[in-house]
Amino acid sequence: MSAVLELAEVTVRRGQSLLLDRVSWVVREGERWILLGANGAGKTTLMQIAGAQLHPTSGAVGLLGELLGTVDIFELRPRIGVSSAAVAEQIPRDETVRDLVLTASYAVLGRWREEYDAVDHDRADALLREVGVAPLADRTYGTLSEGERKRVQIARALMTDPELLLLDEPAAGLDLGGREDLVSTLSVLAHDPLSPATVLVSHHVEEIPPGFTHVMMLRGGKVVAQGQLEETLTAEALSATFGMPLVLEHHDGRYAARRKQHHRG
Ligand SMILES: Nc1ncnc2c1ncn2[C@@H]1O[C@H](COP(=O)(O)OP(=O)(O)O)[C@@H](O)[C@H]1O
Ligand SMILES: [Mg+2]
Numbered sequence: 001m002s003a004v005l006e007l008a009e010v011t012v013r014r015g016q017s018l019l020l021d022r023v024s025w026v027v028r029e030g031e032r033w034i035l036l037g038a039n040g041a042g043k044t045t046l047m048q049i050a051g052a053q054l055h056p057t058s059g060a061v062g063l064l065g066e067l068l069g070t071v072d073i074f075e076l077r078p079r080i081g082v083s084s085a086a087v088a089e090q091i092p093r094d095e096t097v098r099d100l101v102l103t104a105s106y107a108v109l110g111r112w113r114e115e116y117d118a119v120d121h122d123r124a125d126a127l128l129r130e131v132g133v134a135p136l137a138d139r140t141y142g143t144l145s146e147g148e149r150k151r152v153q154i155a156r157a158l159m160t161d162p163e164l165l166l167l168d169e170p171a172a173g174l175d176l177g178g179r180e181d182l183v184s185t186l187s188v189l190a191h192d193p194l195s196p197a198t199v200l201v202s203h204h205v206e207e208i209p210p211g212f213t214h215v216m217m218l219r220g221g222k223v224v225a226q227g228q229l230e231e232t233l234t235a236e237a238l239s240a241t242f243g244m245p246l247v248l249e250h251h252d253g254r255y256a257a258r259r260k261q262h263h264r265g
Contacts, residue, residue: 003028003062004164004197005050010059012045012221019045021221022059027164027214032190033199034208034229037218038242043201046218047084047168050199052076064163081157081196084168088153093142097133097152098124100141104159127155130192131185147178151185158196165198171207183209183254205238210253217241235260 005027012020020042027033027050037043048054052063052073061068064079091100101124128134131151136144141152150170157165170186171179189195190211200212208215208229215233217224218241225237235248238257245260 002065004031004064005199006060006062007049007056008060008062010049010056010061012042012049012054013057018221020049020056023218023221023223025216025223025226027197027199029197030193031197031214032195032212033197033214033216034212034233035199035201035216035218036203036205036233036238036241038203041203041218041241042221043203043218044084044168045221046216047082047166047199047201050164051080051082051166078160079163081160081162081165082168083150083153083157083166083170085172087157088149091141091149091153094140096137097128097139097141097144098137100152101127101155101159104156123161124155124159127158128152130158130188131155132181145178147174147181150174150178150182154185154189162196165196166201167198168201169203170200171202171204179207183207187211205233205248205255205257208233208255219243 003026007023007025010020010023011018023046035043035046045054049056049061052068055069063076066076102120105120125134125137128137131154133148133151136148141149144152154167154170171182174182186200187209190198190209202208213229214227215229216226217237224241225232233255235246238248239246246257247260249256
């Protein structure tokens with residue numbers, strides 16, 4: 001399958017620090033990647049590269065068949081769906097949920113809201129159903145719980161029918177129920193063959209939705225391990241990623257991790 005995203009030896013330097021250090025990575029159509037790493041590992045920086053928001057200091061980035069630096073990024077960006085804290089901050093609190101999803105295509109197509117046609121309305125409603133918030137369509141964003149907001153953000157990111165979906169820590173700040181609802185929603189999306197290639201950033205293996213296929217593990221801007229999820233996500237790789245000995249469990253398609261206890265005798 002063809003590459004949606006292709007990084008070759010990508011380095012991002014800020015002063016003396018290397019935010020990313022020679023990262024090479026290929027994301028293909030149909031793949032669903034988990035990007036794991038501790039706070040400060042470089043996950044958001046990598047997502048900014050993947051979303052054409054940031055150019056590397058060195059290395060090459062192929063995105064949707066184009067080479068970053070040789071194309072108009074304003075033509076690339078609408079083909080990439082992004083949900084992140086930075087995007088969420090821009091969302092007006094007094095918009096209705098349905099309009100928020102609809103305006104994603106407005107921002108891209110430059111049309112007035114009055115001119116949305118039935119196809120757009122149907123797509124917005126279908127996406128709200130798919131992420132499980134259809135009954136909230138007429139509520140304003142400001143009245144939603146954090147978990148409901150996260151799901152609306154994902155519907156909005158999908159509205160333009162992107163070829164690449166980037167979700168930067170969508171489970172951050174959710175309570176247990178909210179996290180479990182989100183994991184279920186993301187699992188439905190992961191199993192949908194029509195969903196775009198997806199990268200989901202997290203620092204908790206408990207948040208990995210069943211149906212995700214690959215994992216990229218970062219520490220200090222460097223790749224610790226990457227590849228097929230089941231064979232790459234091991235206790236050893238996870239321990240190296242988080243810098244402490246960890247035990248990893250895998251049951252019913254879900255993962256859990258905790259610190260390895262020292263046993264005497
Ligand atoms: N403009 C910048 N200048 C210097 N350091 C930065 C800058 N932006 C981010 N960093 C640092 O780069 C590291 C990686 O950040 P980030 O990609 O946001 O990590 P993550 O998303 O994995 O938590 C962090 O240590 C952060 O403090
Ligand atoms: Mg981050």
